[in-house]
Amino acid sequence: MALLTALSHAPDERPDALRVAGRAISGTDLWASASAVADRIHGLDRVAVQATASLETVVAVVGALLAGVTVVPVPPDAGPMERAHILRDSAAAAVLHAAGVEVDAGDLPRVPVSARDRSATRHREPADDRTALILYTSGTTGLPKGVLLSRRAIAACLDGLADAWAWTPDDLLVHGLPLFHVHGLVLGVLGPLRLGGRLDHVGRPHPERYAAAGGSLLFGVPTVWSRVHARPAAARALRGARLLVSGSAPLSPAVFDGLAALTGHRVVERYGMTETLITVSARADRPRVAGTVGWPLPGIRTRLVDEHGAALPSDGRAMGELLVSGPTLGDGYLGRPDADAAVRLPDGWFRTGDVATIDLDGRHRIVGRAATDLIKSxxxxxxxxxxxxxxxxxxxxxxxxxxxxxxxxxxxxxxxxxxxxxxxxxxxxxxxxxxxxxxxxxxxxxxxxxxxxxxxxxxxxxxxx
Structure with missing residues (x-):
């Protein structure tokens, strides 16, 4: 099955099927523009994409995925050292960027991308174990590590979220998140292109832009939701939405409760990492509780262990490191077997490094990072x-x-x-x-x-x- 199922099988003909920072394109035109990019880079192994919040970024990413070329998103605000490291470490063969915009590509060829280009070429769907994305994640020490995410893992993640959130082609997704992370790119762009529905990326995530977009499904990080909460008029305008989703960091109970009062919605919190994609989420069909992130997605298993690796009970009280396994896990760190060995167990479990509790009904609560948030006093x-x-x-x-x-x-x-x-x-x-x-x-x-x-x-x- 195609990774971008909805786009490839039934592209949305509406002229505003996908909107980024005020500029819109239909699904049919997106496919044609992305195909033009695929024609130019077909046969390459990896390309970097200057991941600005723009239509050109979406066209570039989709074009590479159509061509079976691995995408390496580069944060537009990356400093010279970080940018050079990503380009060198990923072994990208070229840098894709919006036409007419200067970009530091080092010694690599530059490939300008225009949303006005068109091609009718149909490229063959790559194998589902092909690496789709290399996303760079920063730890507490050292330069960022590249995480290998396969087409299969991305598809499993999005299909699992469709189940948890009742995500359908009728949804209009609204967000203003960066297009170089899991939240904004995988969920926020590839999600609608796989599952169907329209997307309105509002550029900077101002509360008034969220309010004006009329979305049914809205994504934000806690900073965004805190700003929405601080603007009651904008918050009340979200009463017509279906789900408000928060991730990437814990949402404070005060903001959770305040948004519930203003919008009528109890926010959906979910949990994941770049290395695992989303593994646990609150559900549209179950009550949401402040400070909890819900249940494992279909196919995902979780368990808690102490510092010696011994199993801990799921009784809502025992705190331990959360281990996860399942189809959404990435394929490891690029060129870092040492880092892989530190987090991957021989039996397929991944050490998240996060401390959690699991209630008797299976609901998860993330306490924090084992290194900083489990205090022994x-x-x-x-x-x-x-x-x-x-x-x-x-x-x-x-x-x-x-x-x-x-x-x-x-x-x-x-x-x-x-x-x-x-x-x-x-x-x-x-x-x-x-x-x-x-x-x-x-x-x-x-x-x-x-x-x-x-x-x-x-x-x-x-x-x-």
Whole structure:
């Protein structure tokens, strides 16, 4: 079956089937424009794509996929060192970019892409084990690693989400996410092209643009949803939507509850990684609970283990590292067998490095990263996420991040960093102690103007402390 099933079998004839930053194209014209790109690069192994939020990026990506050429999206804001590393490490043979726009391609050939070009060529569908994308993901150390994502894995992920979210060709997907990550590119562009339905990428994800688009399915990261929540008129305009979906970082319970009041929707949270695509999600047909990410997608298995690899119970209390297996997993890191060995177990399980709990009914809650969010203090195992939720329940606290700081007596000291309107350290410590077990209270609270975050809104805890 074709990866882009809807586009290849029944391209949408409507002139606004796909819109990016105000410019629209029909499915038929997208196919013809992408075919023109495929004609030019057919036979190459890998190409880099300057992944701006533009029609040309979509045409370039689709064209490469039609030709069976692996796509390496390059963030448009990548610095010279990161860009050079991606181009060199991926062994891309050329750089595709919007016609008329300058791009730093190093020594590689430049291939300008225009949404006005057309071709009637029908390229043969590649094997489903062919690598479709190499997405670069940054860890806490070293240069980004390239993750190999096959056509099969992408198809399994999107079909699983169609099941979980009741995603159909009747949906209009609206978002403003970057086109070089799983969320914005795989789910946000390839999703409609496989499953059907229209797409409106609004450019920058301003709340008013989300409100004006009239979408039935809306994607955002917590930063986006926090901004929507802060603009009640825009939030109320989303009452006509079917699902609001959040991912890439935890959504605060305060924003979850606030959006429910303003929009009438309890946000769908889901969980995944670049290395695994989406593996767990809340469902359209089941109640959504703040701070939880739902159930495994079809074909996905999950389990919890302690630091020694021993199995932990799914009782809603035991916290352990989440392991996943199934058809959405990538094919490893490009040229990094050492990195693969650190996360892939011989029996097919992938070590996510995330700490989670699983309830008796199978609902998952992500506590945080094992390296930073499982705090061992005074003989207790404390989830940073639980303390953060308690802090965010205080009316003065707008943002919170909790880490473990080395302590000679406790092993690690629970330490909080907050953005708050007006609150005292002792007040917040006492507030948490009244909500949670006393040993989970922060021993110190530091006040900041803003938490350090990356482009997807994830708090960079390595910069705290």
């Amino acid at each position: 005074g003989g207790y195992r404390i989830g940073a996420g639980e303390v953060e939720e308690a802090l965010l329940a205080h009316p003065a606290v707008r943002e919170a991040a909790v880490v473990g700081v080395s302590d000679a007596e406790l092993g690690q000291r629970v330490t909080a960093y907050v953005v708050a309107d007006s609150a005292a350290e002792a007040e917040l410590i006492d507030f948490v102690a009244r909500q949670l077990a006393v040993h989970k209270r922060p021993r110190r609270v530091h006040f900041l103007d803003a938490l350090p975050r990356n482009a997807l809104g994830k708090v960079q805890k390595s910069r705290l402390g």
